[in-house]
Amino acid sequence: xxxxxxxxxxxxxxxxPGVVREIDQVMDQTGETYEIIxxxxxxxxxxxxxxxxxxxxxxxHRTGIxxxxxxxxxxxxxxxxxTSKGEIVLCMDDDGQTPxxxxxxxxxxxxxxxxxxxxxxxxxxxxxxxxxxxxxMNEKMTEILLGKPKDLFVSSYFAMRRFVADEVIRYENSYPxxxxxILRTTDHIVNVEVTHxxxxxxQSGYTFTRLLALWMNGFTxxxxxxxxxxxxxxxxxxxxxxxYGIYTIIKRVVxxxxxxxxxxxxxxxxxxxxxxxxxxGLAGEYIGRTYISASSAPQYVIRETAxxxxxxxxxxxxxxxxxxxxxxxxxxxx
Numbered sequence: 001x002x003x004x005x006x007x008x009x010x011x012x013x014x015x016x017p018g019v020v021r022e023i024d025q026v027m028d029q030t031g032e033t034y035e036i037i038x039x040x041x042x043x044x045x046x047x048x049x050x051x052x053x054x055x056x057x058x059x060x061h062r063t064g065i066x067x068x069x070x071x072x073x074x075x076x077x078x079x080x081x082x083t084s085k086g087e088i089v090l091c092m093d094d095d096g097q098t099p100x101x102x103x104x105x106x107x108x109x110x111x112x113x114x115x116x117x118x119x120x121x122x123x124x125x126x127x128x129x130x131x132x133x134x135x136x137m138n139e140k141m142t143e144i145l146l147g148k149p150k151d152l153f154v155s156s157y158f159a160m161r162r163f164v165a166d167e168v169i170r171y172e173n174s175y176p177x178x179x180x181x182i183l184r185t186t187d188h189i190v191n192v193e194v195t196h197x198x199x200x201x202x203q204s205g206y207t208f209t210r211l212l213a214l215w216m217n218g219f220t221x222x223x224x225x226x227x228x229x230x231x232x233x234x235x236x237x238x239x240x241x242x243x244y245g246i247y248t249i250i251k252r253v254v255x256x257x258x259x260x261x262x263x264x265x266x267x268x269x270x271x272x273x274x275x276x277x278x279x280x281g282l283a284g285e286y287i288g289r290t291y292i293s294a295s296s297a298p299q300y301v302i303r304e305t306a307x308x309x310x311x312x313x314x315x316x317x318x319x320x321x322x323x324x325x326x327x328x329x330x331x332x333x334x
Contacts, residue, residue: 003027003034003107004086008076010043012094013050019092020054020062022100030104036062037080038094042070055306064306071300073156074176079300082169090159098157102194106159115164115188119157121196145226146183153191154179174297175289227286230279237275244268 005023009016020036027034038055040048051064065079081089088110092098098119109117142148160168160182168181182189 002032002087004081004084004089005034005036005103006077006080006084006089006091007036007038007094008041008073008080008091009038009047009051009094010041010070010073010076011045011047012043013046015095016047016050017054019094019096019100022096023103024058024061026100026103030107032107034061035084035086037083038062038064039076039080040064040066041073041076042067052306062306066303066305068301068303074178075300077178078169078171078176079302081165084165087162088159089162089165092157097197098155099195099197102157103159105192105194106157109190109192110159110161113188114190115186116160116182116190117158118153118189118191119155119194120153120191121155122193142179142183146180148179148183149189152189157194172299173293174299175293176299226282230282233275234279237272241268241272 007016007019012019016038020038023034023036038051040051048064048066051066055062055064063083065083067076067079077091080091088107090103090106092100092103102119106117106119139148139154142154143150148154164182164185167185168178171181
């Protein structure tokens with residue numbers, strides 16, 4: 001198996017068939033051996049039925065995984081990568097905005113020596129204003145907290161070598177964040193410019209709440225810089241409070257007739273009280289996530305797969321790059 005294509009699926013019952021068929025066309029033209037792994041992330045519509053139908057049409061190339069509930073895009077990617085067997089793992093969206101026709105560009109960059117390749121869109125992304133804002137914030141967060149190079153653009157359309165995928169799936173804590181896992185694995189990461197299509201149906205599953213949760217995953221799981229920033233803010237606040245106290249004493253000595261300002265006192269109390277609560281909340285977030293991870297909370301729970309269980313033992317190991325004739329999985333579901 002040369003290429004494994006992982007597609008997290010959410011509310012994509014109408015767009016997924018077109019994406020899968022375009023992948024088939026592109027892979028047939030390139031002559032690559034491939035598999036498509038579709039992970040239904042607890043979608044409330046008929047996405048899972050669509051996945052089962054697609055698997056039944058071509059069990060030799062398609063596998064479906066269904067989560068018991070919504071665990072998030074990065075958990076779905078982890079499940080797909082763990083199932084993959086290809087020497088190159090390619091991840092893309094289910095809505096057709098990341099065109100499968102551009103996949104050969106990413107694959108070629110991997111074969112030219114890169115360990116990981118992210119698609120960039122040359123400033124022509126067709127996402128909503130909220131999604132573009134979230135992407136910009138995510139870029140800044142990964143630069144400041146995770147050490148991402150400023151000239152590297154990260155996106156949901158990317159490819160990686162097998163050894164990178166194997167390193168990524170070693171992470172078993174409850175809050176996976178693919179960008180952080182990749183950045184700590186290798187620095188041989190490049191961009192390849194591709195086109196970005198306009199969304200034909202539906203809307204992005206990333207609400208502001210989901211974007212915020214994604215950012216929290218990134219900096220609490222892979223960086224202690226927020227805690228160091230909190231320490232610096234605490235030290236600066238204490239210094240300001242000390243200087244303000246000296247100012248108050250001097251003012252009282254020089255001009256005893258001037259009453260001390262109640263408003264200034266309340267401003268100081270509210271400011272420092274707010275900072276203390278903010279920093280306590282940040283520390284609590286780290287502690288809470290550490291506790292949840294220590295309690296072995298799962299990254300995801302698989303309800304069923306579009307693959308006959310009796311054939312799983314017969315599937316070739318991911319290191320075996322040749323498909324064994326007569327041992328294709330039966331995608332009839334459970």
